[in-house]
Amino acid sequence: MAAVRVAIAGSTGSIGTQTLEVVRAEHGVYEVVALGVGTAADAVVAQATELRPEVVVVADAGARARVAAELAAAGLGNIDVTDDHLALVEPADVVVNGVVGFAGLPVTVDTLRAGKRLALANKESLIAAGPVVQPLRAVPGAEIVPVDSEHCAIHQCLRASVDHAREVERVVLTASGGPFRGRTATELAEVTVDQALAHPTWSMGPKITVDSSTLMNKGLEVIEAHELFGTPYDRIEVVVHPQSIVHSMVEFTDGSTVAQLSLPDMRLPIGYALGHPHRIATPFGRIDWAQLSRLDFEPPDTATFRCLGLAYRAGRLGGSAPARLSAANEVAVEAFLAGRIRWNQIPDVCVAVLERHDGSVPTSIDEVVDADADARRVAHRALEELPT
Numbered sequence: 001m002a003a004v005r006v007a008i009a010g011s012t013g014s015i016g017t018q019t020l021e022v023v024r025a026e027h028g029v030y031e032v033v034a035l036g037v038g039t040a041a042d043a044v045v046a047q048a049t050e051l052r053p054e055v056v057v058v059a060d061a062g063a064r065a066r067v068a069a070e071l072a073a074a075g076l077g078n079i080d081v082t083d084d085h086l087a088l089v090e091p092a093d094v095v096v097n098g099v100v101g102f103a104g105l106p107v108t109v110d111t112l113r114a115g116k117r118l119a120l121a122n123k124e125s126l127i128a129a130g131p132v133v134q135p136l137r138a139v140p141g142a143e144i145v146p147v148d149s150e151h152c153a154i155h156q157c158l159r160a161s162v163d164h165a166r167e168v169e170r171v172v173l174t175a176s177g178g179p180f181r182g183r184t185a186t187e188l189a190e191v192t193v194d195q196a197l198a199h200p201t202w203s204m205g206p207k208i209t210v211d212s213s214t215l216m217n218k219g220l221e222v223i224e225a226h227e228l229f230g231t232p233y234d235r236i237e238v239v240v241h242p243q244s245i246v247h248s249m250v251e252f253t254d255g256s257t258v259a260q261l262s263l264p265d266m267r268l269p270i271g272y273a274l275g276h277p278h279r280i281a282t283p284f285g286r287i288d289w290a291q292l293s294r295l296d297f298e299p300p301d302t303a304t305f306r307c308l309g310l311a312y313r314a315g316r317l318g319g320s321a322p323a324r325l326s327a328a329n330e331v332a333v334e335a336f337l338a339g340r341i342r343w344n345q346i347p348d349v350c351v352a353v354l355e356r357h358d359g360s361v362p363t364s365i366d367e368v369v370d371a372d373a374d375a376r377r378v379a380h381r382a383l384e385e386l387p388t
């Protein structure tokens, strides 16, 4: 059988490098035909030298020139080095979108428009551009297989039902609770960047790790679940599960709950999306039931972790509200990582931006981009006005 042709957007990031681990482990099954990065020249040159893709897409002009020069010097001048983001999708059977944040939107749109399978790790594109992305899922051949562990779990659980619209009673998203589970608002007033980046169970990039510490990640995942599976917000619940073994559950109308369990390792959802509808042959860890001994569940502390409620609010408002929330959060998290604001001011920035939501519904990519840009402007203004 011919190898499945894989393109990876964000190939040098956390999702990208873990995708390559899956590809290497499944030798011969997948062929990497395209790599995409923003600025990471050295890392993508090393990847291209190993993998010999057809094309390397580099967004930053300076980095692109360096990549082209170094590949040419290494005798790999036949690899096309370009800024054309469509060139990433064109040679692929499946596109992994591991770009961080709103910048992942073009990859999502291009892949679905081209009628290809999208292994989606970039939740922001679906959340911000839901009204624009949804119709593209009807393009023949277009398919989203979520790489987010919770949504990968729900995707698996839903295979237990043939009529989701009638048979799903509720979707239960699990949350590890992040590094600050059980802390009070007072205790959390002074947390540092290093503390927020020390996730107890998952290995992920810095943006999503901070989002996990505020529960914004879970909030965005509630919106993501609504967009992916069409589940009404009243039927999406969040439960804190500190062991990160149950990755989410679906309860059906007959009272039966189907859950997906595995060790917390992003290579499993990546492999699920690459292999879909089949299972890959490589296990990335297996559960030792004797060692596991217990699984705990508790309700989230929504008073201390305000971001979760904000996400439900934005999701129910609909239109451009999720785009605005996601953009505000990106600005706030960057400011936190740069030491400009405190951890507990991240939701303040989001509230300021959400309050300016005018009820508009984006009908084009340009309108989504405009909503994102406006939200970022408001967020930056809100940053200036925060008490220090």
Ligand code: MG
Pocket (backbone or CB within 6 Å): 148, 149, 150, 221
């Ligand atoms: Mg997740």
